[in-house]
Amino acid sequence: MKEYRDGFVIKVPGSSANLGPGFDSIGMAVNKYVTLFVNHAEEWKFTSVPPLSIKKEENILLTVCKELQKLWGMEAPPVHVLTMSDIPLARGLGSSAAAIVGAIEIMNILCNKNLCPDEKLQLAAKFEGHADNVAASLYGGLVVSTYQNEKWEYVKLPVEELEMVAVIPEFEAKTKESRGLLPDRLAFGEAVAGSSHANVMLGALMLKKWDLVGKMMESDIFHEPYRQKLFPGFNKLKESASGAGAFGITISGAGPTVICFCEKGKGRKVVSTLASEFPQHKVELLQVSKVGSEVHSNHLCRVSSI
Structure with a gap:
């Protein structure tokens, strides 16, 4: 020492x-x-x-x-x-x-x-x-x-050529409580589908197929369908972010923050749009560390x- x-x-x-x-x-x-x-x-x-x-x-x-x-x-x-x-x-x-x-x-x-x-x-x-x-x-x-x-x-x-826009609510979401919203079990077919979505998403990320990345992100069946209730207006936010240029929108971790993925250089427009439409939340442009x-x-x- x-x-x-x-x-x-x-x-x-x-x-x-x-x-x-x-x-x-x-x-x-x-x-x-x-x-x-x-x-x-x-x-x-x-x-x-x-x-x-x-x-x-x-x-x-x-x-x-x-x-x-x-x-x-x-x-x-x-x-x-x-x-x-x-x-x-x-x-x-x-x-x-x-x-x-x-x-x-x-x-x-x-x-x-x-x-x-x-x-x-x-x-x-x-x-x-x-x-x-x-x-x-x-x-x-x-x-x-x-x-x-x-x-x-x-x-x-x-991971390169990526930006993220975080929409951060003022309220908290404890991980333990957020996990309590999830089901104890999934049917075998659902688990297979969920796993394949993650596999394809990673492959698409490596190949920079952004539209496919977003499609797989939003096909999640493991947690987002259950946790989106933590963020009132989640679907409206997804629509606005997508319209402003984000290719994938999902809940960050246990929530309640929503993270919007963009190609390099497109994040500022998404920030401007979401900050205007959702003034009750903090909207920040993030980069990969x-x-x-x-x-x-x-x-x-x-x-x-x-």
Whole structure:
């Protein structure tokens, strides 16, 4: 830990999961970030700018840091963690996954674990319950994952010439509650159809067949038909976004954010249209974050000066 004796900074991107039919498997990193400024302290301390009113037991950073010390049978030196984030909480843009990845990066340094990227993924998915968001936050870009033989496997795919427009409501949607809307079972034929939609969507993404990508996104049968009630006016928004140039519109993760996919250069028109027609929501142009979590030494920074 010598290279970080003056503290360190961790930057983790948010993410959009599922992309329609890729339920609990596909995640894309986006250019919204949680940044953690970590400095040595006499006791553990977690603060944020601006201040967040969350209960201690709901602090994911604190929880994961504690659990990793138990798991490894180690006591890490205390630090002050200052969080700055532009990832909205409980909106389907991977805020919890980014926090989990950030906590693992912190403990990897404090406990001198020298974890490889794959080891970080196994830990992150264990805390999150699935790998779609955490894999995107760890590796950046578009990541597809699956769980087999008690191990998460993944592949990172190249994604270029894409923009995203996020329509972010003021209200939250807790993942647990959002999952409660989903059916316990699907008929075999439905599961086969849903899987094939995801397969074709990924192939179309690689070949830049945007119309086919959008068609497959909107053919999802795993979660969107059940979760769209979280976003009043969802169908009207899809119609408006499509008319403005978006080729695919779907719910981001557990919602309630709706994500609209566009070819490079067409996103601003979609932003303008949706901001005008849906002034009650925040509308933002997003890019793919090609880089995942990063750790930098912080010898010039002092938390007290921020």
